[in-house]
Amino acid sequence: MILPVHIINLKQRINRRQSIINEFKGKPFFNITIHEPITHSIGSYSLWLTFRKIVKECKDRKLSYFIFCEDDHVFTKDFSYEALINNIQQAISLKAEILSGGVSWFDLPIKATSNLFYIDQFNGMQFTVIFESVYDKILDHDYTEETVTDICLSNICSNIFVMWPFLSVQKEFGYSDVTSFNNVPKYVEGLFEKTIKEFRVLEKVENYYG
Numbered sequence: 577m578i579l580p581v582h583i584i585n586l587k588q589r590i591n592r593r594q595s596i597i598n599e600f601k602g603k604p605f606f607n608i609t610i611h612e613p614i615t616h617s618i619g620s621y622s623l624w625l626t627f628r629k630i631v632k633e634c635k636d637r638k639l640s641y642f643i644f645c646e647d648d649h650v651f652t653k654d655f656s657y658e659a660l661i662n663n664i665q666q667a668i669s670l671k672a673e674i675l676s677g678g679v680s681w682f683d684l685p686i687k688a689t690s691n692l693f694y695i696d697q698f699n700g701m702q703f704t705v706i707f708e709s710v711y712d713k714i715l716d717h718d719y720t721e722e723t724v725t726d727i728c729l730s731n732i733c734s735n736i737f738v739m740w741p742f743l744s745v746q747k748e749f750g751y752s753d754v755t756s757f758n759n760v761p762k763y764v765e766g767l768f769e770k771t772i773k774e775f776r777v778l779e780k781v782e783n784y785y786g
Contacts, residue, residue, distance in 0.1 A: 584647065595747060627701075638708075654742065659739075666692050678738065
């Protein structure tokens with residue numbers, strides 16, 4: 577099975593482009609397309625506009641789902657093709673709208689399967705499966721320059737899941753074209769470390785009382 581992956585990368589961010597290309601190197605089961613973001617002075621809005629454009633393209637191509645990827649994505653040691661496919665199939669059976677490969681923040685988690693948690697809200701779009709059931713919600717959404725992609729999806733989607741263990745985290749580049757907070761050294765790395773610890777605790781509680 578070939579998985580469609582749509583990556584956003586500013587052409588001047590050569591180090592990020594090389595990094596993301598390296599992540600997918602030697603993985604022939606991915607079909608990657610790199611998109612130059614739609615230009616806008618507000619980075620988060622540029623991301624939304626570009627994301628929306630990709631959704632429209634995938635809807636027109638009648639794709640049942642696609643993977644949206646930012647150029648700071650890196651696979652974790654838990655990644656494998658089999659794990660990813662299994663997670664996607666589980667998500668489909670749960671009628672998922674969004675399936676994240678790993679989040680930097682989340683709210684209201686509920687263990688849904690052995691490898692999926694339901695979450696009500698999330699941050700982190702670096703590796704996200706978008707299912708066709710949410711295409712129209714995204715395209716019909718009344719957006720503004722204040723629209724932030726992951727927050728917007730959290731608000732308009734009712735079936736959001738995250739893979740556990742994470743198959744994706746964000747690489748620390750020391751700067752962000754989207755979120756100013758991410759310019760703080762080690763900030764992103766710290767977010768993921770905290771979130772992973774929280775999911776480990778949730779898993780222990782589930783295993784003990786489940």
